[in-house]
Amino acid sequence: MPTEDLMLPPLLRIENVKKRFGSTRALNGVSFDLGHGEVLGLIGDNGAGKSTLVNVIAGVHRPDEGGIYVDGVEQQLGSPREAQQAGIETVFQYLSLIPTLTITDNIFLNRELYGPGTILHAMRRVDRKEMRRRVEGAYQRLGLDLPPPDTKVIALSGGQRQAVAIARAVIWERQVVVLDEPTAALGVRQTLVVLSFIRRLKEHGVSVIVITHNMEHVLAMSDRIIVLRLGRKVGDLITSETSGRDLVERMTGAAQIQLEAGNPDE
Amino acid sequence: MNWPASSSNVGGTSATTSPRLRRRRSTSQAERRRRLATWVQQNGVLFALLLMGAFFVSRSDRFLTRGNINIVLLQVAVTGIIAVPAGLLILAGYVDLSVGSVMVLSSVAFGQVFKSSGSVTVAIVVAVLVGVAWGLTSGFFVSFLSFSPIVVTLGGLAAARGIAQVWSQSITVSGFGDAFGKLGTGRWFDTPIPIYVAATVLLMGFYAWNQSTAGRHLAAIGSDEVAARAMGIRTKLLPFLLYGLSGLAAAIGGLIVTSQLDGASVSIGQGEELTVLTAVLLGGVSFKGGRGSLLGVLSGLLFLGSLRNGLILLKVGTFWQQVAVGAALFFAAALDVLYQRLERVALEKASDSDDVDHVTEALGAN
Numbered sequence: 001m002p003t004e005d006l007m008l009p010p011l012l013r014i015e016n017v018k019k020r021f022g023s024t025r026a027l028n029g030v031s032f033d034l035g036h037g038e039v040l041g042l043i044g045d046n047g048a049g050k051s052t053l054v055n056v057i058a059g060v061h062r063p064d065e066g067g068i069y070v071d072g073v074e075q076q077l078g079s080p081r082e083a084q085q086a087g088i089e090t091v092f093q094y095l096s097l098i099p100t101l102t103i104t105d106n107i108f109l110n111r112e113l114y115g116p117g118t119i120l121h122a123m124r125r126v127d128r129k130e131m132r133r134r135v136e137g138a139y140q141r142l143g144l145d146l147p148p149p150d151t152k153v154i155a156l157s158g159g160q161r162q163a164v165a166i167a168r169a170v171i172w173e174r175q176v177v178v179l180d181e182p183t184a185a186l187g188v189r190q191t192l193v194v195l196s197f198i199r200r201l202k203e204h205g206v207s208v209i210v211i212t213h214n215m216e217h218v219l220a221m222s223d224r225i226i227v228l229r230l231g232r233k234v235g236d237l238i239t240s241e242t243s244g245r246d247l248v249e250r251m252t253g254a255a256q257i258q259l260e261a262g263n264p265d266e
Numbered sequence: 267m268n269w270p271a272s273s274s275n276v277g278g279t280s281a282t283t284s285p286r287l288r289r290r291r292s293t294s295q296a297e298r299r300r301r302l303a304t305w306v307q308q309n310g311v312l313f314a315l316l317l318m319g320a321f322f323v324s325r326s327d328r329f330l331t332r333g334n335i336n337i338v339l340l341q342v343a344v345t346g347i348i349a350v351p352a353g354l355l356i357l358a359g360y361v362d363l364s365v366g367s368v369m370v371l372s373s374v375a376f377g378q379v380f381k382s383s384g385s386v387t388v389a390i391v392v393a394v395l396v397g398v399a400w401g402l403t404s405g406f407f408v409s410f411l412s413f414s415p416i417v418v419t420l421g422g423l424a425a426a427r428g429i430a431q432v433w434s435q436s437i438t439v440s441g442f443g444d445a446f447g448k449l450g451t452g453r454w455f456d457t458p459i460p461i462y463v464a465a466t467v468l469l470m471g472f473y474a475w476n477q478s479t480a481g482r483h484l485a486a487i488g489s490d491e492v493a494a495r496a497m498g499i500r501t502k503l504l505p506f507l508l509y510g511l512s513g514l515a516a517a518i519g520g521l522i523v524t525s526q527l528d529g530a531s532v533s534i535g536q537g538e539e540l541t542v543l544t545a546v547l548l549g550g551v552s553f554k555g556g557r558g559s560l561l562g563v564l565s566g567l568l569f570l571g572s573l574r575n576g577l578i579l580l581k582v583g584t585f586w587q588q589v590a591v592g593a594a595l596f597f598a599a600a601l602d603v604l605y606q607r608l609e610r611v612a613l614e615k616a617s618d619s620d621d622v623d624h625v626t627e628a629l630g631a632n
Contacts, residue, residue, distance in 0.1 A: 096496040100489040100556035105482055110497045112479050125477045231391055 009072030011036050011207050012057075012088070012176050017066035019052050026052040027063070028231035034176065036050055039198060039208045041222030041239070043215070048228040054180050057209070058090035059083030070175070089169035090178040097161055098258050099154040103146065104128070104135045106153055107168045128205050142200050161188030166197050170204065177201060178209045195221050215244045221254045229253055305470060310601045311548050311565040314594070315572065329579055336458060342571035343464040344519040345541050346564070350471035351512040353546045353563040354481070359488035359555030360415045360505050362512045364404060364422030365542060367430070369520035369535030372397045374430040375522060377439030377530025386446045394517045400426060401513020405506040423539065431532050440529035449526030453535035460522050467515065476559045480504065488555025544568050544591060548598045550605075569594065 010033035019027040027049045034040050044050045055061040057068065068075050070086050077083045083090065097106050101155050108131045112125045132211035135149040143162055146156075153161060160184055169177040179198070183191040200209050212218050218225055219239060227235030227250040235250040322329040348365050355362055376393035380386060404422050407413040452459045486494040487501050497578040516535075523534050540572045549566030551558025570591065577587045 096493040098486040098489045098493055098497075098556075101482065101486055105486075109486060109494075110483070110499050111478075112482075124478055124479060125473075126482070161486070171421070 009069070011038075011130070013067075013069040013072075013224075014053075014057070014070065016066045017053070017055060017056055017063045017068070019061060019063050022118060027056070027230050029066070030171075030231070030233050031066075032226050032233065032236060034207050034209060037205045037207060038224060039202050039210065039222045041218035041225040042209055042211045042228065043213060043218050043225060043247060043251060044228035045213070047230070048251070049231040050228055051180070051229070052231075054090065054178055054211055057083065057088060057178055058092075059088075084172065084174070087173075087175040088178065089172060089174035089176070090180065091162070091165040091182065092180050093171065097164060097256060099152045100152060101165065102150045102152055103156075103164050104131050104149040106164060107131075107138075107171055117168075134171055135167070138167050141204070142167060142197070144197070151201060155243050157190060159193035160195045162186070162190075163197050164207055166194075166201065170201065170206065174206065176207050176209065178211070180211045181213075182210065183212065183214060192216065201218055215247055218247075220245060227251055271450070274364025285625055287361050296480055297331050303390070309565075310550060310560075311569050311598065312560055315441060315569045317457040317486070318569065318576065319572060322572065322579065326579040329576060334575065334579075336456075336461070338568070338571045339464075340458045341462045342545075342567045344522055345456070345538065345545055345570075346464040346567050347467045347522075348512070348515045349540065349544050349545050349563050349567060350364045350467050350560070351508055351515050352542045353507055353549070353551050353560060354471070354475065354484055355490050355505070355512060355557065356551050356553060357475075357481075357555060357558050358484040358505050360408060360508070361419065361543070362401070362404065362509060363416065363419040363539045363543075364426055365516040365519075366399070366535035366538035366540075367423045367426035367536055368397050368400050368513050368516035369523065370532060371400065371426040372517035372520040373432045373524040373530045373534045374434045374532065376524055378433060378545040379444060380530075381439050386442060390521065393521055394514065397515075397520070398510050398514040399513070401516070402506065402510040404513075405509025408509065409506040427532070434530065434532055436532050438529045438531045440527075442525070442528060446525055448525075450522045450527075451503065460526075463518065463522065466516075466561070471560050483540065484508070485556055488557075490556075522562070541570070543593060547593055550598065550601065552602060566598075 011059075012034040014033075015031050016029050017031070018025075018029055030053060031081060032040075032050070042050060042053070050248075052061065054089060057061050057077070059080045059082050062078060070088070075082075075086045077086060077088075080090070098109065112124075113127045113130050113134075132149050139149075143168060146160055146163055146167070149229065153164065156164065166177065166179075182194050182198075186194065194254050195217070198208055198210065210218065210221060212219070219242075222239050225235065225237050225239055225242065225247065226233060227237070227247060229251060230253075234253070235247070238248070276381065277457055290294060319329075328334050330472045353363060353367065372393040376389045376395040379392045381388040383389065400422065404418050407418045408415045448459060448462060454462060483494070484496070484504055486499055487504065491501050517536075519538070520534060524530050529532070545566040546558075546563050547566070548569055549562030551565070551620075553565060573594065574587050577590065
């Protein structure tokens with residue numbers, strides 16, 4: 001597949017997405033592509049439209065205008081569930097993990113596997129063994145050093161919880177994982193843990209969009225960086241060809257930037 | 267913080283052998299603490315039950331006889347039937363304080379419908395419908411309109427008994443016939459029928475609690491409702507339906523007591539909500555929601571029944587029984603705190619060791 005990259009449509013294409021809340025234009029025509037196995041950094045100041053864009057991709061908000069394409073096929077992402085079915089898993093800043101349930105139960109929450117011996121539809125018997133086996137498989141594939149799958153999430157550190165959320169995306173074989181501020185609440189050590197997990201995702205051919213406001217992290221982990229400012233894209237840069245200073249200038253509007261070619265009008 | 271874009275070295279195996287070993291050891295220690303904590307939480311009452319049982323056996327020849335065991339089980343049967351949905355409600359972070367009054371309302375409904383229709387079957391159907399409807403109504407206000415569960419069901423506690431008194435004019439209807447009498451007083455294989463009913467409900471409860479998605483979804487709701495909703499769990503529908511089951515269980519309990527008394531008396535079910543709550547909380551189900559097992563609830567139930575029975579056999583006065591129940595509840599609260607402290611200690615240990623070695627690993631791979 002990688003050799004045919006030029007022939008394939010991009011894995012994810014965001015085209016001229018607009019979203020307004022009342023009189024606020026949160027997104028004013030944002031477009032970008034995400035390639036297979038690419039780690040894309042998404043940065044911007046507060047109010048740049050990062051969260052709105054994440055919510056649009058995650059299926060939380062419907063865009064007012066514009067389209068979302070996965071493998072060239074237009075998607076209507078009306079709910080988080082539909083986004084997941086389209087292959088997009090979003091790990092929000094405030095993780096949707098249940099502290100008193102185990103790692104396995106969290107990964108399979110509301111998507112449980114069922115064994116034989118079904119009685120009533122709502123009372124189907126869950127297949128604990130199979131779910132545990134798959135979690136262990138994901139640990140191995142990703143080289144995750146997490147506590148055993150039947151450990152409760154309450155006993156995990158912040159970095160480990162991120163890892164569980166990421167493992168959830170991998171088990172469900174999502175093509176795109178969106179990480180919303182994955183390192184915001186973490187210390188230096190746990191940040192390193194999460195950075196190494198993102199690299200492993202990439203090694204497994206998963207494309208990642210990382211939303212962050214930490215310049216150092218985005219330069220360290222991404223292949224490409226998109227800069228948002230006031231609901232518009234003001235930069236689409238190859239990471240190795242840019243600098244923190246350039247990014248900050250674009251984020252704050254210190255330098256007037258010509259929009260990249262291929263961008264929508266206005 | 268270097269970031270090699272194309273690293274094929276997944277684990278950095280040779281460089282990290284010794285930290286891995288170190289981590290294994292400390293994790294297993296943390297894991298042991300965690301398992302101990304879980305065990306204490308889930309089996310603390312079971313352990314207390316066995317200790318107390320041994321004590322009563324040593325003091326009384328009658329305690330462990332077949333007849334006495336039947337008495338204990340029969341006494342907790344109705345509480346047990348109601349404790350299954352009640353325990354699940356508390357697991358989900360809700361509570362139903364109206365069960366004692368729903369018992370008497372169903373009983374009076376049974377009595378009044380029997381008096382006017384003469385049919386036990388019709389009367390049973392109406393009694394059950396009244397219980398379920400009352401439960402669903404509470405559930406509607408609590409789940410869908412987000413009213414306080416304590417306030418709504420406390421209101422139900424007062425209102426349902428009031429309605430029962432007005433409806434029956436406090437007159438006890440009786441004479442329901444032998445067939446209905448069997449429900450409360452009949453025996454199969456020398457064991458009272460209510461015990462079979464309770465056993466069936468408990469088995470269904472074990473399935474719902476441990477094997478079905480409903481059980482883990484309710485635990486998720488009790489643990490973190492916002493996160494549960496974000497995962498697409500039906501955080502309003504499930505508790506709503508569970509309130510209906512709570513009403514159903516109370517109606518069944520009310521019918522069993524009515525059968526035992528052969529009378530739809532307005533005094534039925536008085537204080538039952540507190541007995542149920544005591545059994546559930548003794549069983550280690552956290553009142554904050556999210557934690558608890560049905561095995562614990564069953565142990566709490568048996569503990570409560572044996573305690574009363576044993577103290578009667580030892581001819582200890584009823585007020586001392588109440589003191590003993592109070593002391594046991596205090597003990598359960600202490601266990602809950604101990605459990606959470608153990609869990610936190612385990613957390614600190616786990617995160618310390620894991621982080622250091624993940625860092626070693628992350629750096630080693632560079």
